[in-house]
Amino acid sequence: MKTKSMHDTQNYVIAIVFILLLVVLSSVAPQFRTTRNMLSMLRQTSFVGIMAVGATFVILSGGIDLSVGSMLALSGMICARLLRQFGVDAYTAVFLTLLAGALMGYLNGVLVNKLGIPPFIVTFSTMGIFRGLVFLMAFRELGYIQNVPLTDNVFLAIGGGRIGKVYNPIVFFVVVAILGILYLRNSKFGTYVYAVGSNEQSAAMSGVNVERVRTQVYVLSGICAALSGILWTSRLMTTTTEMGLGNELDVIAAIVVGGTSIMGGRGSVGKTVVGALFIGTLTNGLSMLGVPAFYQPLAKALLIVSAAYLDNYLLKRYTEQSRRHLIAVKSSRDETPVLTGERTTFDPSEIALDIQGISKRFGEIQVLKNVSLKIAKGEVHALVGENGAGKSTLIKIMTGVHQKNAGQILLHGKPVTIKNPHHAQSLGISAVFQELSLIPSLSVAKNILLGREPHSLPGIIHHAKLRQRAEAVLQELKFNLPLHELSERLSVGNKQEVEIAKAFSQDASIVILDEPTASLSAEEKIKLFDTIRKLSAKGVSILFISHILDEVLEISHTVTVLRNGEIVTTSPAEDLDKAAIVRYMVGRELAEQKIAPAEKGAPVLEVNGLTREGSFADISFSLCRGEILGLTGLVGSGRSELARAIFGLDAVDAGDIWLHQQPVQISSPAAAMKHGIAFLSEDRKNEGLVMIHSMMQNISMAHLGAVSTHGILHRAQELTLAREYVNMVDIRPPDPHLPVSGLSGGNQQKVVLSKWLCRNPQVLIVDEPTVGIDVGAKHEIYNILHGLAEQGVAILLISSDFAEILRMSQRILTMRHGRIVLRNDAARDQISQETLMKAAIGRGES
Template structure:
């Protein structure tokens, strides 16, 4: 073994699918005890590179070596044996099995023909404790949060001797407190000499966790620098290949006409709330994980039953617990989980676009092919959806373009109220800019927009007014002027966590 070699070396890696090149000659080296961020827009080739490095995909050409030893192409078992492990975005844990069973799957401790369950549980506790997890090894994996399951997968990989750990979008579906715990785990592994490579769309995580950043664009490696040598703007320019205009577009004044009103709306056993949203207004919902933002949006839209209260659109009452009635009234909901709830990934762009209003495009069960095609094309063109054809499956699109489909499917008919739940989660910076412009354009066209977001810059820059939620209720209402205050981020956290009460004086600003 060549001890002078890097922990992982990829040389001139090329890969294409169906004749379309995805990686165009990538060469990089990961050094032991370093953390490298792999940045790039969706579709740049990041996940493909990781899967080749971990033996899951076979490169068309090029080579991968681990600590100087050649990795046989397309051989994940060989990669594991050489010390390469990957924690994919879609976790590979088995939810119906216990924590200790997941940790020891494929390498169970046995005495004769019998499993040594007590010994496995004892070792599992020690493995978990190393990463600060104080949980029972008997718990079912499916009962745990995504963040905890993710760290268990990391524990499984590193206790099997992994010297190279690849993390694909590790923070895309976990809460803020779990991001902090993951960052601590990353620092611990770096100190132990593990080489880590992770992908993320969040600039603050690149800067906080990495020693170095590598940027892919259109299958090419376009930047490779120590993190201290580049600015956020440098990284963004490398990702998108152009100067990014101001990320957040200007928001325009809103009208006075109330389009959405919720009066004494009770969600479950929580206290009733009241809100109004005017034509052209973007209302933000801020708060910590579990504050009740998603539940409120789903109740307004009728996906959840109200305990009590009234919802009106343009002065007309909307039937409770009935999404179809909400759609007829002019409401639309873009959910947080676009893959699970927003779009049917295996269906085409065309079918997804016309699905919510299929009756408008059919007669006696027969679809109007031409009008469907024309309407879908007009809507997707207006959103600048990058596609080969309307018959392309949504799952083949980048995250930003998938989100455009989820947004655009509602624009085939009348919408007065748009409810957005985490509209840019898992979307790269270039596509975020486009989605922000879509949101402000919708408001300027006269819609009332309600946007729940955990991304503080979105709340501060895109909303006319923001409600801070805590325990299902409103802890504060912040005006545009208050949202522009230099200390507002800290204040929102204190309001959301109950450390500060909002005064009547503040509400009148």
């Protein structure tokens, strides 16, 4: 299901239900379809619709506004007081009331953004505050609350007049809706709203002022609520304390029923307009059918739940289809050349970036100690070190994410204080971080130029220029990506390409690449290295961070090694080899890994003809007790999809799975776990760990039954269990109470391993277990896997690292385009990385 078809399906369902509602109401209540009733219904809908347009911006940004009804009432009361008591003319009263609405929205925005209070709490509170002010302003005399009658004809014509037969509020609603649609679609602000709602951190890293955007959406919501209050007051020729009461539910219903996600980042003003018409029609119809008013909120609430369920259902279906049809650019070459190329030359005396004595402390933990580093103009400078050595902290200081505690940074010889990521970009420093940070709901082109969109008018995006600039960047990089495709539809490798294109598009003089090849195929790596060499030749300085030492030695001029937050050495790349770099990184020699013993037991897991349309087809193999079976192939070959299917995460279309020579049905992870299967996903942070929880909570998560009685946890037993596995796999620091978010990648992977090991699995599926971790941690992970195999655990090792597969596996399967194309069951000494590569790219034997 393509993105557009998902949205179309949602639109079709809403349209069909809406039409059915109109048909039913027209049939059972003939007066419903009269022109007079239709116009009256549209007028009443307009008040909610205008508020909903403003609130849509709030929800798209990831917030919520429960105070819209109270802002409407308070705005109406302010306007009435200005006209009646202060004798202000109609136009001035309207302007001041809109300004009051903006200030109310600004208050919400400040409380949310400056004080960090959740939007639900803030707007729930201000809903009561604003409503209280309405009652306060309604007191004519102590103890009495009266309506304020209005007689200004100019003001009364605003909400009570007509253009032809059409009531003025309808005209205002149409105008507001059109402006909202155009502004959200074509303005930089609209793009930033989607960006903040989809991925706040990524938006900030792209130079978007998140606080400003999230404040502005509340101001916009306040203005729209104030406009509705003005129109309503004008139409009634008075104001009451009950105005807008309960409209919060109507506004949220209009937005959600229209198809905008309550979670933010997906939806549109056009959808909200349809939702408002739907809610207005339902309200009008129920009234005509004689349904008591106190039952109407129930109907609206049921409608909200149904719409939210539809949105969630379609999103799940879309995600499933996306997994089956990932966009992965395939090379047209038959053979992939090796990663070779001459280094460019540079002048070491022309220093672009000079880091002097940088230190950084988080609480009592010293992360960086007196770090000094120089990068010359046009130099490719590699920074390596174990996880936790301080690399990420150093580059975050360089990009303004963190502030240093000591030391200074000189850029082209001038001292600078890098205040934030946007400031870093303005200084010519660009970065591609290890954690992908694209905006899922934005296109490839908009992601590449996020925060730097060309405009035709102030604040209005020039889409043609945006596409041209994005296309020029991709052509320069030789990346073949669809500009219009949403980034959420891309494969991991293609997302990495977009991240790289985004960094290179900023015309930076210094580019930081943090593990840029982690998810790229061999062909994509060659393109990247070619681009790095071209940039180096043009005088761009590159800081290259990678755990793949072959790449480090191939592409870099200079290598700096960090260990425990300190610089160990800075040496020319030609003076180093892998063994020397490893010694500097870990401070010791690492023993050579040995292939697991060839002896294996009876089959534990057997897969016969397993097929999932669009992902893999006719997969058959067996996995024996005590065996490590390697499964390899390029990104997008179907390896990870196969693992997910065996673990019950994704349904299969054909084939069967046998455990211990008995057929089993695995329809969910719970079923897989019941049968003794464990799965380490390639995405440990999103699918393997709960990042805000402690090591103890993560380790015990899959085995809570063993540390609880009748659903009540025994914390002492949970702690004992966690300590046992923390010590067993040597997690550092060895404190089970520490949150896993603060651990290095290698230690996070050990926590995931521990989570499954405490269940004593019979089958262990590990998908890319060493991606993004250093050589020392890899060595430890390898030892753990060897030890498990010796204990009789059957291990399916999935990896795109051919050297790793050859080092660890007894037998090897190679996949291409969803099928097994090469089986290596014997003659292991005759298998090489070249053999596996040729099979993976289409030149192996099937």
